[in-house]
Amino acid sequence: MSPYLDAHVVVRRPGHTLDVRLTAERGDVVAVIGPNGAGKSTLVRALAGVVPLDDGRVVCDGETWDAPATRTEIRSRGIGMVFQKEMLFPHLTALGNVAFGPRSRGVRRRAAEERALAWLARLGVEDLAGRRPAQLSGGQAQRVAIARALVTEPRLLLLDEPLSSLDVGVAMALRLELSRHLADFDGVSLLVTHDALDAMTVANRVLVIDDGRVAQDGTPAEVARQPATDHVARLVGLxxxxxxxxxxxxxxxxxxxxxxxxxxxxxxxxxxxxxxxxxxxxxxxxxxxxxxxxxxxxxxxxxxxxxxxxxxxxxxxxxxxxxxxxxxxxxxxxxxxxxxxxxxxxxxxxx
Structure with a gap:
């Protein structure tokens, strides 16, 4: 039986080539770690369709998104994305931001807002539904961004350092909530992070990328017990x-x-x-x-x-x-x- 996510991502740039194979099953939360410039964000953007592949393929839930003769548009891939900066629409309220995804897929306004409000409640910010992004703290805005990514029930959730810009206390609280929500998520989640706590507490798998290649792939315990690179060893505190x-x-x-x-x-x-x-x-x-x-x-x-x-x-x-x-x-x-x-x-x- 084929894996839920089956990807071979090859992206060539002057002086650097990303060549990563990744498979994952439903419910997997894969932490992607590695030094700066290793290709982590490029991997995420390639899976999303933002960066075109030079070779390889991406198949998710039996549907081919990328192949030599196939390229699926970003909006048709069934993905959710959360970035380091929340990147909310400044002219929309928190409710409007979260409802935007369902609305863009043809859901009627009232139904879309009901779904959005339910997700804001799950993230603990339903009382902020009427505020615009400029009126939210960093932690509040990131909760809205996570709700926006999950409300469309994506098949693949891509999180590119979503906690790195937050204060330590705020990041810890949001990490616990994120871990709870990802445990209930039925698709595959990829979490790019520089924080060992994310890799060790949120993920059930860790993918180590170094110089555009997979240096290690295993459970958090396996990677912490015998890290394959110096960067990972230092990341996990050794x-x-x-x-x-x-x-x-x-x-x-x-x-x-x-x-x-x-x-x-x-x-x-x-x-x-x-x-x-x-x-x-x-x-x-x-x-x-x-x-x-x-x-x-x-x-x-x-x-x-x-x-x-x-x-x-x-x-x-x-x-x-x-x-x-x-x-x-x-x-x-x-x-x-x-x-x-x-x-x-x-x-x-x-x-």
Missing amino acids: NVLRGTSAGTSIRLADGTTLVSTTPARGEVRACFSPSAVTLTVGEPHGSARNRWPGRVTSVAPHGSAVRVHVDAAAGLIADVTPASASQLGVVPGAEVWATVKATEVSVYGGQ
Whole structure:
């Protein structure tokens, strides 16, 4: 049986080619992640029909949208789109914006507005139905944009960094609501994001694109457990150190050495959690075999912890408690020592 979405997207540009194969089933929420310039937004726009394919095909729900001799118009594809900026019609009210989709498909005004109001209610903004976009906050406007995308019951929902322009608190609340609505969505959702929380909490699959190609495709747990690229490892909050391993000793790019408990030979990536990094003011005297002096480059809240970046071993991330951060005097510019136990280090690659 053919997958609900079966796509091979090839888009050629000077100096860069996007060549991505993607299949998905009904109900799948696929987070698309990767570094800037990898081709994530191009993939979304090609599926929508905004960017024409140079090769490949797009088939959704048994209907061919793109093929060598076929090209379906955007309005006939049955898609919903949400962008980083909500892009609402400024002259229409929130109700008018959401009702626009059904109206453009021939639904009578009253019925279209009833459907629109129901979706505004589901997104918690029905009381704002009479306001125009300029009278809405960023979070309110994005809720309206999501309602506008879902009210037409699309077969394919494309979300291009819909939460990235919102404040942290607003984004978190909307992320929870979006996750709930996508869980009930009967089509396929593609969510382009730079936020690990989106990939790990909203999606049931993660597609990693790097330099126009698929670098990894798996469940959030699989990708977090064994990320295929440095970008993904850092995105999910792991320290990634590249080096050359001989046995359990890894010589890092900056000339320092890291010890693991996994024998390997050749080029490897050593990964460990920020919570595995211990910071001290003076040189430590414990059992940890991996220790580096460094300078704090940034400090920021991270959930219930404090995330500290240290310029040791080509760059380390440490998560410490607020009490520890205060006791150590961790501020940008402070000199610290970072230690990691060999048992906390996972090694990928090599032989």
